[in-house]
Amino acid sequence: MRKLSWSLRRPALWLVLVVGVLLLSACGSRITNTNWAGLSSDGSRVYLAFGPQVLAYDPETKTQSWIYPDKQGTVQFYSAPLAQDNRVILGDYGRPGGLFSPRVTVSIYALENVESGTPRELWIDSESAADKIVAPPLQVGDQVFVGTADNHVLALNVDDGHLNWDFTAGHAIWGQPAYRDNILYVASMDWSVYALDAATGQQIWKTRLDGALPSGPVLGDDLLYVSSFGGSAHALNLKSGDLVWSAPASSVVWGAPALADGTVYFSDIQGDLHAVDAKTGEEKWIKATGARVQATPVVVGDAVYVASQTTDSPPAGMLSAYSIADGNQLWSQKVQAPLATTPVIVGGDSIVVGTQDTAALLIGFNLATGQELWRYALPETGK
Amino acid sequence: MWDTFIVNPMINALLFFYDLLGNNFILAIAVFTVVIRVITLPLNMRQQRSMIKTQEMQPQIQAIQKKYRDNPQKMQEEFRKIGYNPADTLTGCLPTLIQFPILIGLYRAIIIVLGSTPQSLFELVPRVYSSINLAGLIPVENKFLWMNLSQPDTLFILPIVVFGSMFLQQKLLTPSTPANDQKDNPAAAMNQSMQYTMPLMFGFFSLQFPAGLSIYFILANVIGIAQGLYMRHVIDKEKAELAARGKTGTPYIIDAEDDKPAPSKSKAPANSSGGSKSKSSSSQTSSSRKKRSAKR
Numbered sequence: 001m002r003k004l005s006w007s008l009r010r011p012a013l014w015l016v017l018v019v020g021v022l023l024l025s026a027c028g029s030r031i032t033n034t035n036w037a038g039l040s041s042d043g044s045r046v047y048l049a050f051g052p053q054v055l056a057y058d059p060e061t062k063t064q065s066w067i068y069p070d071k072q073g074t075v076q077f078y079s080a081p082l083a084q085d086n087r088v089i090l091g092d093y094g095r096p097g098g099l100f101s102p103r104v105t106v107s108i109y110a111l112e113n114v115e116s117g118t119p120r121e122l123w124i125d126s127e128s129a130a131d132k133i134v135a136p137p138l139q140v141g142d143q144v145f146v147g148t149a150d151n152h153v154l155a156l157n158v159d160d161g162h163l164n165w166d167f168t169a170g171h172a173i174w175g176q177p178a179y180r181d182n183i184l185y186v187a188s189m190d191w192s193v194y195a196l197d198a199a200t201g202q203q204i205w206k207t208r209l210d211g212a213l214p215s216g217p218v219l220g221d222d223l224l225y226v227s228s229f230g231g232s233a234h235a236l237n238l239k240s241g242d243l244v245w246s247a248p249a250s251s252v253v254w255g256a257p258a259l260a261d262g263t264v265y266f267s268d269i270q271g272d273l274h275a276v277d278a279k280t281g282e283e284k285w286i287k288a289t290g291a292r293v294q295a296t297p298v299v300v301g302d303a304v305y306v307a308s309q310t311t312d313s314p315p316a317g318m319l320s321a322y323s324i325a326d327g328n329q330l331w332s333q334k335v336q337a338p339l340a341t342t343p344v345i346v347g348g349d350s351i352v353v354g355t356q357d358t359a360a361l362l363i364g365f366n367l368a369t370g371q372e373l374w375r376y377a378l379p380e381t382g383k
Numbered sequence: 384m385w386d387t388f389i390v391n392p393m394i395n396a397l398l399f400f401y402d403l404l405g406n407n408f409i410l411a412i413a414v415f416t417v418v419i420r421v422i423t424l425p426l427n428m429r430q431q432r433s434m435i436k437t438q439e440m441q442p443q444i445q446a447i448q449k450k451y452r453d454n455p456q457k458m459q460e461e462f463r464k465i466g467y468n469p470a471d472t473l474t475g476c477l478p479t480l481i482q483f484p485i486l487i488g489l490y491r492a493i494i495i496v497l498g499s500t501p502q503s504l505f506e507l508v509p510r511v512y513s514s515i516n517l518a519g520l521i522p523v524e525n526k527f528l529w530m531n532l533s534q535p536d537t538l539f540i541l542p543i544v545v546f547g548s549m550f551l552q553q554k555l556l557t558p559s560t561p562a563n564d565q566k567d568n569p570a571a572a573m574n575q576s577m578q579y580t581m582p583l584m585f586g587f588f589s590l591q592f593p594a595g596l597s598i599y600f601i602l603a604n605v606i607g608i609a610q611g612l613y614m615r616h617v618i619d620k621e622k623a624e625l626a627a628r629g630k631t632g633t634p635y636i637i638d639a640e641d642d643k644p645a646p647s648k649s650k651a652p653a654n655s656s657g658g659s660k661s662k663s664s665s666s667q668t669s670s671s672r673k674k675r676s677a678k679r
Contacts, residue, residue, distance in 0.1 A: 035502045078500075093500075102535030102542070102590045131531065134501060149499060150531065171522050174501055189522045211518045214501060229518050252508065252518060254501075269508065294505060340505070 033093055033132070036340035037361070038080035039354035040136065046346055047088060048354045049077035050361055054090060056083075056113070057376055059346050059364050064376070066119050068111060075107075080136035080176075080341075082144070087122065087158070088113045089144050091133020106132055108146055108154075110161060123161035128154050135216070136176040138184075140198065145184055147173025153186050153194075155201060165201035169194060175216030175256060178224070180238070187213035187226050195241060205241035209234055215256035215296060220278055225264055227253035233266045233274070235281060245281030249274055254294035255342065258304065263324065265304050267293035273306055273322060287327035291318045296342040298351065300367060303330055307353055309338030319343065319353055319365060331370030335363060389484055391510045393492035398515050401496075401523065409527050409598060412493065416602045419485060420610070431556065431614045440467050490596065496523055497595045499533040525595070532595035539590075541597035546586030548604035553578040555611045 038049040045058050045065060052072035056065040069075075074096055081090040088111045097103035106129040111119035131150035138145045139158055146154045149172040155164040170190030178185040184198045189212040195204040211230025218225040223235040223244055229252050235244040249268035257266040259278060267273045271291050275284040291308035292315075298305045304322050309315040317339035320332040337357035344352050350364045350373055362376040396418075400411035420427075437444075443465050451458035462468065495507055504521065511517045525532040536542065589597040 033500060035500045096591075100590060102539070103537050104534065131534065132500070172499070212521045214504070229521055231518060254505070269505075294501075340502070 033076065035078035037354045037356050038078050038136065039341045039344055040080040040083060041344035041346055042083040046344060046352050046362060047081040047083050048361060049079060049081055049090060050356050051076050051078065054081055057362055059350065059374060062374055065116055066114055068119050070118055079133045082137045082139055083113055084139045086113050089137045089139065091129065091146060093132040106130060108133065125156060125161040128163050134174040138177050138179060140179045145177050147177060147186060153196065167196055167201040174214050178217045178219045180219055185217045185224055187217045189213060193217060193226055193236060193241065207236055207241040207243065214254050218257050218259055220259055225257040225259060227255060227257055227266055233257050233264060247274065247276045247281040255296035258297045258299050260299035265297045265299060267297055267306055269294055271308065273327060275327060285327040287322055289320060294340055298343055298345065299324065300345055305343060305351055307339035307341065307343050309340060321370060333365055333370045336360065389488035390491045393488050394495055394510050395512050395515055397492055397496050398511065398520055402520055406524055408523055408532060408595065412595065412599050413602050416599060416606060419489060420606045423485060427610060428614060432618065435618055440465060493596050493599055497525060497533045497593055530594040533593050535591055536594045536597060541594055542586045542589035545589040545597050545600045546582045548601050549582035549585050552604045552607045552611065553581055555608055
């Protein structure tokens with residue numbers, strides 16, 4: 001084979017280096033910017049943000065109502081969409097600025113919740129948020145409240161996306177805010193719960209707890225319940241923010257607590273499901289699920305439902321039902337993909353889990369028996 | 384296995400320093416970079432020493448290669464005479480190869496610790512040893528000056544500093560080679576190209592990678608510059624000591640017309656790259672080229 005002359009070797013060397021640079025930067029691992037799917041329901045349809053797209057699915061007719069955007073692009077969606085008043089509001093994880101720009105554009109979308117076809121974009125706000133939207137939005141009246149990963153709580157006008165006010169916390173907000181009587185309650189990763197005036201964004205009180213707060217607060221009659229990375233569930237006085245009780249867990253408590261009939265249920269990521277008295281925090285029972293839990297428990301009737309992931313490699317998903325009376329397991333179903341997303345109840349008789357496995361994005365189970373009722377895959381990969 | 388033995392210990396070390404240094408992630412990266420550099424210092428020193436030495440011998444090595452290209456046995460003999468062992472080049476690469484897992488592991492550790500989504504935090508939890516109170520450290524503080532450490536620097540300042548510091552480091556560590564010599568010396572040409580390519584590459588990476596990683600690149604470059612300057616100082620001192628003792632070695636000059644290389648009577652040091660010896664090698668090679676062209 002003839003050797004390349006030096007006059008050719010140098011440009012060839014440069015060409016190889018330039019191609020190498022481009023390949024390396026394309027393949028190099030950036031910071032992980034993915035998450036588990038975000039799932040919500042308006043009681044009849046389910047909405048799933050599974051990464052590149054968001055879809056609405058009707059379990060009754062077993063049809064996909066719509067999918068947004070039409071084609072998968074560079075933008076990722078993982079925040080559970082909010083479906084209310086014929087609108088769906090959601091945020092994205094940011095659109096990269098391109099090969100030569102470090103800028104990332106994060107947007108909040110209001111889509112028309114159509115019966116079928118492609119939802120119309122009512123407004124898109126690409127100015128207010130600087131980092132990804134992890135928290136599900138909350139709509140109250142004509143305002144929508146959005147927590148961002150760049151530490152902000154945004155209050156936007158639901159009709160046009162106009163920014164009404166902006167509050168800055170100490171760190172990211174990953175959980176959906178809660179609202180009552182013109183006060184917005186926000187849990188932040190900065191270990192603090194904030195009570196804000198919903199009209200102005202002014203801080204009313206702030207309580208620092210024993211760890212980061214990765215999920216949203218839950219409203220009780222007089223108390224506000226919140227889970228903590230410090231390994232506890234806490235109850236705060238709604239008016240003052242004073243800590244009323246703390247219930248310790250075996251490890252980090254990730255999912256929000258669930259409140260039903262005077263009992264608070266919460267799981268830690270080692271898999272222990274706790275039931276404590278809502279007023280005192282006194283433990284009623286504790287049950288080892290045998291899997292890692294970061295989703296919020298869901299209480300319906302006499303059962304509490306827990307989505308989890310097994311400790312196998314690779315991990316599988318588990319959906320289990322436990323009696324609220326004593327924590328005894330009623331049924332358990334294993335699915336192929338790990339379950340990190342909080343399940344939703346649809347139609348009063350089925351519970352739906354969401355995954356990022358495109359061959360089984362949504363799976364519906366019978367609430368009473370755990371029997372699989374249906375599953376939905378993207379048409380391209382469906383079986 | 385890779386995670387268990389390389390990445391996870393680094394994640395825990397980073398978190399340990401983060402805890403120790405008042406939850407300041409920049410300081411944690413800085414101290415950790417220094418610790419890693421100190422651990423790998425003997426390897427780095429050896430590599431740089433080998434690089435500088437080989438670079439300085441290049442004119443002689445090339446001259447021998449050209450002269451005895453059809454007689455490998457003789458070539459090896461002549462190499463031995465000037466104290467050059469081609470296998471040393473591979474040994475010189477060894478420190479770099481050993482450092483690669485460390486660098487890649489550190490890179491991965493920073494990426495994982497700075498993860499800013501629930502999933503990345505969830506993946507971090509099982510990697511952290513029980514002796515570290517992760518709950519007390521989470522979330523890792525990601526704000527520093529104008530930057531979000533988990534996002535690229537949108538003001539383009541860090542990519543420029545990464546480029547500048549790496550260019551300076553490359554410039555200091557790569558012995559300069561005259562443009563004419565580069566034509567005949569692929570290694571020198573490659574080194575000169577790398578002086579620009581590596582900084583450009585890392586500057587480009589910094590446009591897209593988190594600011595925390597860019598800060599690591601900058602710190603590593605600054606330490607590399609200091610280390611390079613120290614290394615040059617040590618080598619210059621060694622040369623001066625050798626010269627003072629009269630142990631200058633036997634220079635090797637090839638006569639273009641003579642197949643048998645003869646030891647020169649010159650007093651010039653064997654490992655000197657400049658001066659008349661270089662010129663003699665250079666003129667020899669060009670005269671050989673002319674002869675070969677004429678024959679063709």
